[in-house]
Amino acid sequence: MTPFNGLVLVRKPPGVTSHDVVARLRRILGTKSVGHAGTLDPMAEGLMVGLVNEATKLSQYILEGDKAYHLKAKLGVETDTLDITGQVLKTSPVNVSKDEVEKIGLSLQGEMNLKVPIYSAIKINGQKLYDYARKEQEVEVPHKIMKFWDVEFLGFDGTEAEFKFKCSKGSYVRSWIELLGAKLGCGATMSALTRTWSDPYALEQSVLLEDLEEGLKQGREIPAMIPMEEALGSAKKVRIRGHDQTLLSNGQISHELRSFLITMFDPQKDEIIQVLSLTSGKLLAIVGIEKDRGFVIKRVIKY
Template sequence: MLQTKSVGHSGTLDPMASGLMVLLIGEATKLSQYILEKNKGYQLKAKLGVETDTLDMTGKVLRTEMDLPAPERVKEIASELHGELNLQVPIFSATKVDGKRLYEYARKEQEVALPHKIMTFFDLQWIDQGLDFIELSIRCSKGAYIRAWVDLLGKKLGVGAALSELVRTESMPFHLSQALSLEQLAEQMSILGSDLEKLERGFVPMSAALPEARSVRVQGQDQAMILNGLISHDLRAQLISAYRPGQGDLIKILSQREGEMLALVGLEPGRGFVVKRGFRYGTK
């Protein structure tokens, strides 16, 4: 569909999940490590009074509980489950233990010690609630498992809980409202061809991919040198002026005329400013 061999993404989704998937096309695949580490946002629905082997409603039911806590109690406990939490990684996940993914152990019914991982959850917002379900939005750190958070809530309530619906709404700094569905993208591409920049929405130039990073524009000799992985004396002076401690370690180098991304520069102890990533000129 996109007529390119180089396509990356901003992080996998669980099989039952839907929502935002940021695609990195062509030269933008070089931004993968920086996009992947960003926080994510989700809208979830969970069923109370049930435990499953997958921690969601697609799995085998292990336990049910009819005597459920009052909605006020559910809200009280859920509101306490924020910040850094040391949670067990779900066995139905792609995390590797001794060279094998956990879901491989699960499918073969083999025993394995499940690792724990620090996961950060924040900005919980209630959407809806009933006697046996909750619906809310939540943000989390890279690699956090929403299923694990729901399972912890169920354990704290003493009745169990399992994820029933999950939609990724954010992959920082991008939001689902900016995106196109696959069907919409296919329709647009049939009209516009392979020129993604003509999309009314859904396309983001590389220069806008890391909005928290400061930028410096270059031209002439400074541009020629940075395209070869070198930092000129004049550019180094601009970088020193642009750098702000505590506001991110990366600075975007953009072309003066077109504003195209030429490189990402970072500050390293003992080395000063170095080119972290270079990009082919003429690929926005």
């Protein structure tokens, strides 16, 4: 089959790693060039955005997107990993009401400077945090600004609380749950997690890997496979042909294209502009603006 360039919206099941998903995508699509736009913990499920072939060049633009999650938090339990797969460090009685859980949970919105989970892939001095944890090495766990909004309370059965919310890229749901447990005075750990949205894509658009494989074998169209020209839906597009396209393929922006970009680009709103072929409709390049340099080609897409 013709090599696919674009995104694959995968529904990751619980119990497998993000690396497992990428490895299986490589096998299904017959290419080594596969990445993803945001890791999910092994116990988590939900939307993973796979980047295939030339779409790996779009990684930073997809990664920048906000996320949404549906989560469950086990109250009265604290673990080293901040989820139920970890070693229990402490248990406490849960003497809180449903109203208290709802009130505290809904109050945890906005920007917060929270501690990053020790079991995470953030690097300190070239080594991932979870490597320090596994080797029981001393390390100063960093804090970072995380933003949470649209928090909704979904229920509390006496031991397990259920919420959903949106958050900024790089925010840790486990850190939010740890804060919830601290505020309630009984501790908490993550017991379930589903990523429901990775801007601009929703879980409902995704496909299970087995259904993707079967659909491709049968030659069916797979809506969860997003071509390059549709991958960055919110970014403005300009279409070119002829001499402009020839120059662009050689890493140059023609005077005419540059003049047109000046009229379209809004520095308050736009980070990039997509350049597409007027004849084929394919994405040719990503153009951005840099101080003292003006418009520059950020990525050239080759098929």
